[in-house]
Amino acid sequence: GIQVEQSPPDLILQEGANSTLRCNFSDSVNNLQWFHQNPWGQLINLFYIPSGTKQNGRLSATTVATERYSLLYISSSQTTDSGVYFCAVERSSFQKLVFGTGTRLLVSP
Amino acid sequence: DAGITQSPRHKVTETGTPVTLRCHQTENHRYMYWYRQDPGHGLRLIHYSYGVKDTDKGEVSDGYSVSRSKTEDFLLTLESATSSQTSVYFCAISEPGAGTEAFFGQGTRLTVV
Numbered sequence: 001g002i003q004v005e006q007s008p009p010d011l012i013l014q015e016g017a018n019s020t021l022r023c024n025f026s027d028s029v030n031n032l033q034w035f036h037q038n039p040w041g042q043l044i045n046l047f048y049i050p051s052g053t054k055q056n057g058r059l060s061a062t063t064v065a066t067e068r069y070s071l072l073y074i075s076s077s078q079t080t081d082s083g084v085y086f087c088a089v090e091r092s093s094f095q096k097l098v099f100g101t102g103t104r105l106l107v108s109p
Numbered sequence: 110d111a112g113i114t115q116s117p118r119h120k121v122t123e124t125g126t127p128v129t130l131r132c133h134q135t136e137n138h139r140y141m142y143w144y145r146q147d148p149g150h151g152l153r154l155i156h157y158s159y160g161v162k163d164t165d166k167g168e169v170s171d172g173y174s175v176s177r178s179k180t181e182d183f184l185l186t187l188e189s190a191t192s193s194q195t196s197v198y199f200c201a202i203s204e205p206g207a208g209t210e211a212f213f214g215q216g217t218r219l220t221v222v
Contacts, residue, residue, distance in 0.1 A: 099151035
């Protein structure tokens with residue numbers, strides 16, 4: 001099956017810093033989503049981005065489908081950005097997502 | 110927030126007992142899913158449903174069964190719980206077709222002692 005690798009596994013930032021999270025996948029995909037899991041465990045949808053670039057406030061994402069990777073950019077990080085960021089892809093029918101193991105982000109004040 | 114409710118939110122049960130987790134949606138989405146989340150593995154698909162009474166296995170289906178008798182409800186049953194099934198369980202919903210994204214419930218933390 002498709003493999004999803006996220007890097008770095010852990011990231012510590014000072015408040016106000018910028019960061020880039022990466023997601024590599026091993027095959028072509030129909031769907032790619034980025035999620036933020038907050039410290040309470042809730043999974044929050046950030047982007048649906050099988051290709052192209054999107055922006056939402058301080059967050060933006062780019063997927064280069066032909067090269068099988070996606071990047072999540074966080075600018076001017078805040079303590080509320082802390083948590084785990086997951087990339088998930090879908091290749092088969094029925095939109096079954098395959099998740100990476102996540103990037104754990106800690107933003108300190 | 111997508112209208113997805115999981116119940117119970119927390120449960121402690123003994124090895125060998127049956128356990129049923131419920132996922133209820135108010136979005137009328139056709140597809141529903143059960144995932145489990147364990148340290149070092151991200152989320153993994155247990156079972157999914159593509160319509161009422163239509164279900165299939167995911168990556169880690171051993172020891173689990175599901176049922177979907179109504180569009181809005183998707184039940185996950187552990188017939189005889191084992192300690193390896195201690196995990197956080199997430200329900201998700203989506204619609205078929207391109208351009209649609211999956212939304213997740215708040216999770217159920219299950220501990221098997």
